[in-house]
Amino acid sequence: MFRKQVLTDKNIEDMKNNALDSRSSFLKRTIHNLKSNKPALIGGMVLLALIVIGFAAPLLAPHDPLEVETSNRLLSPSLQYPLGTDHMGRCILSRLMYATRTSLITALIILAGNLAIGIPLGLIAGYVGGKIDNLIMRVADIALTFPSSLILLAVIGIFGTNVIYMILVLTFLWWAPYARILRSLVIKLKEQDFVMAAEAAGRSKTYIAFKHIGLCSISPVIVLATLKISSIIMHVASYSFIGIGTQAPNADWGVMLSESREFIFTRPILIAWPAIVIVIVVLCLNIFGEGLKDALLPNTRMNANSSYKGD
Amino acid sequence: MDILTINNLSKCFDMKAKKRIYAVKDIDLHIKEGEALGLVGESGCGKSTLAKLILQLERPTEGEVIYKDEDLVKKKFRQMQEIRNELQMVFQNSANMFNPYFTVKQIIMEPINDKTVSKEEKEKMIVAMLEKLGLDESFVNRYGNELSGGQRQRVGIARALISQPRFVVCDEAVSSLDYIIKKQILDLLLSLKEQMGLTYLFISHDLSSVKRVCDRVVVMYLGNIVEILPRLDEDARHPYTKALLAASLDIDPRNRTKQKVLYKEHGEKSIPKEGCIFQYRCLYANDECRSKRPELKGGDGDHLVACHLCRD
Numbered sequence: 191m192f193r194k195q196v197l198t199d200k201n202i203e204d205m206k207n208n209a210l211d212s213r214s215s216f217l218k219r220t221i222h223n224l225k226s227n228k229p230a231l232i233g234g235m236v237l238l239a240l241i242v243i244g245f246a247a248p249l250l251a252p253h254d255p256l257e258v259e260t261s262n263r264l265l266s267p268s269l270q271y272p273l274g275t276d277h278m279g280r281c282i283l284s285r286l287m288y289a290t291r292t293s294l295i296t297a298l299i300i301l302a303g304n305l306a307i308g309i310p311l312g313l314i315a316g317y318v319g320g321k322i323d324n325l326i327m328r329v330a331d332i333a334l335t336f337p338s339s340l341i342l343l344a345v346i347g348i349f350g351t352n353v354i355y356m357i358l359v360l361t362f363l364w365w366a367p368y369a370r371i372l373r374s375l376v377i378k379l380k381e382q383d384f385v386m387a388a389e390a391a392g393r394s395k396t397y398i399a400f401k402h403i404g405l406c407s408i409s410p411v412i413v414l415a416t417l418k419i420s421s422i423i424m425h426v427a428s429y430s431f432i433g434i435g436t437q438a439p440n441a442d443w444g445v446m447l448s449e450s451r452e453f454i455f456t457r458p459i460l461i462a463w464p465a466i467v468i469v470i471v472v473l474c475l476n477i478f479g480e481g482l483k484d485a486l487l488p489n490t491r492m493n494a495n496s497s498y499k500g501d
Numbered sequence: 502m503d504i505l506t507i508n509n510l511s512k513c514f515d516m517k518a519k520k521r522i523y524a525v526k527d528i529d530l531h532i533k534e535g536e537a538l539g540l541v542g543e544s545g546c547g548k549s550t551l552a553k554l555i556l557q558l559e560r561p562t563e564g565e566v567i568y569k570d571e572d573l574v575k576k577k578f579r580q581m582q583e584i585r586n587e588l589q590m591v592f593q594n595s596a597n598m599f600n601p602y603f604t605v606k607q608i609i610m611e612p613i614n615d616k617t618v619s620k621e622e623k624e625k626m627i628v629a630m631l632e633k634l635g636l637d638e639s640f641v642n643r644y645g646n647e648l649s650g651g652q653r654q655r656v657g658i659a660r661a662l663i664s665q666p667r668f669v670v671c672d673e674a675v676s677s678l679d680y681i682i683k684k685q686i687l688d689l690l691l692s693l694k695e696q697m698g699l700t701y702l703f704i705s706h707d708l709s710s711v712k713r714v715c716d717r718v719v720v721m722y723l724g725n726i727v728e729i730l731p732r733l734d735e736d737a738r739h740p741y742t743k744a745l746l747a748a749s750l751d752i753d754p755r756n757r758t759k760q761k762v763l764y765k766e767h768g769e770k771s772i773p774k775e776g777c778i779f780q781y782r783c784l785y786a787n788d789e790c791r792s793k794r795p796e797l798k799g800g801d802g803d804h805l806v807a808c809h810l811c812r813d
Contacts, residue, residue: 382597383592383593383595383597383598384597384598384599384600384603386553386558386592387590387592387598387599387611387660388611389558390556390558390585390589390590390592390612391585391589391611391612391614391660391664392581392582392583392585392586392612392614392664393582393611393614394579394582395578401600402600405600405602406600406601406602
């Protein structure tokens with residue numbers, strides 16, 4: 191109880207080594223928890239590989255994805271064309287790489303737009319409350335109830351087809367879940383005991399907003415974003431498939447599926463390639479998102495791995 | 502010498518309601534420098550609210566709190582921030598007492614606002630404080646939700662004392678500890694009080710620990726002070742204090758069978774429009790009690806009672 195405090199140089203040194211500031215401890219803990227979750231780790235690695243392949247497509251692709259060579263129509267896989275060629279004699283592997291690039295960039299732009307709208311609105315609604323909260327949430331309800339495909343068709347009917355319209359429509363319709371989840375989190379968090387305790391400790395409002403409310407609400411948003419991006423990818427692919435997203439001859443998973451549709455009986459392998467990539471990406475995203483959820487959220491972390499003490 | 506003077510302090514959470522219900526009503530209290538002032542009363546009587554009002558964690562509806570000749574109620578958030586390290590609080594133990602992403606070190610470090618203190622010095626202070634409270638430095642990197650109830654409570658005490666405060670509110674600071682640790686913590690609180698010259702506002706349900714620590718005891722009922730007495734013992738005069746004392750449990754098995762209920766158990770627990778606050782549940786209430794609110798006053802020095810029946 192009243193034990194004399196003994197602080198040798200050695201254990202001060204140990205403490206320094208153990209000392210983690212909040213950022214690194216948060217990150218380290220997340221990474222540690224992710225490492226122990228094998229499926230999520232594999233999912234994350236596959237995603238990372240696909241992202242690298244997509245963004246390095248101009249360097250890695252063996253052929254120009256738009257180069258038409260009618261004499262090489264519908265070739266089987268060979269050394270020159272590892273996955274064969276399509277109905278216009280274009281290299282499928284190269285097209286698939288560029289398609290990954292287009293699809294991922296489109297999806298990421300939409301996600302970034304959703305977050306850029308949803309996060310500030312959710313924070314304001316939760317913090318300020320009252321009439322402003324009501325207004326924002328009703329706008330969110332409207333955004334949620336609008337069917338995105340219908341709006342997109344209407345926009346394209348008026349302005350003509352362009353991939354920009356798809357990005358804009360999805361950006362302005364799909365931000366609502368983030369605003370909603372953040373609002374509810376902020377409302378819950380600002381009544382927590384530790385927020386009042388931080389105030390009692392003499393901390394500023396900005397500190398409380400970032401260190402307490404920010405830190406606790408960022409994880410659910412990251413998790414939601416990881417799970418939502420797979421649905422964005424699916425929608426982008428389907429809009430491109432029906433011709434209101436990315437336009438041919440540019441490569442996109444949806445465009446490739448749509449082009450291969452005519453050869454489904456003669457050369458079914460053509461439709462398999464983009465489909466396989468979509469399935470892999472969406473599957474990996476979902477597995478990774480679930481893993482991230484377990485790694486990030488402290489209440490579920492308890493049963494996943496409680497032995498970690500931050501060393 | 503008073504460290505804090507509370508005048509006419511009231512709090513009503515819903516000012517728009519037709520019938521305003523005050524959680525704390527017209528509290529006048531002087532807290533003396535260096536004393537341990539106990540605050541007892543049943544759940545929901547406004548003990549914690551009063552503490553939060555004193556520290557401006559809730560803003561009072563009316564009244565003033567004088568500290569160092571300044572009214573805290575008039576101070577803005579930033580002005581309060583500057584003197585927060587002198588006025589600290591040990592919060593009631595609960596699962597969301599600490600941020601789940603914070604380690605014990607970060608939790609305890611939070612009240613150290615002084616930027617001139619280096620990280621190593623802070624860590625030394627934290628370890629020294631933890632060891633005073635019977636925890637060791639292995640706790641530094643644990644998370645709040647990895648602690649047991651008693652450990653959490655002690656981390657909360659460490660956090661409140663780390664900034665060398667003058668006045669500490671202990672809101673149920675020892676209520677979730679077992680008796681051995683409870684005694685240790687109470688002894689520690691008392692010795693720290695001597696060492697650091699602290700003043701305590703000690704809120705508790707547990708009358709025995711209040712008896713152990715406090716120099717003076719305030720008894721609250723439904724947001725009002727009903728009695729201020731030097732010691733919580735048989736000398737209590739207000740019927741509510743007597744009832745509260747009678748309701749405390751006794752470890753002597755021979756006393757178990759005795760029925761000691763000194764209030765109307767099924768009496769209406771609401772705030773009467775006029776008259777004594779305790780009239781609905783008091784066994785002795787008469788017409789005067791129902792019509793006139795008794796003032797808090799007393800004949801002999803420190804002992805103040807708000808009861809018409811305790812005059813003589």
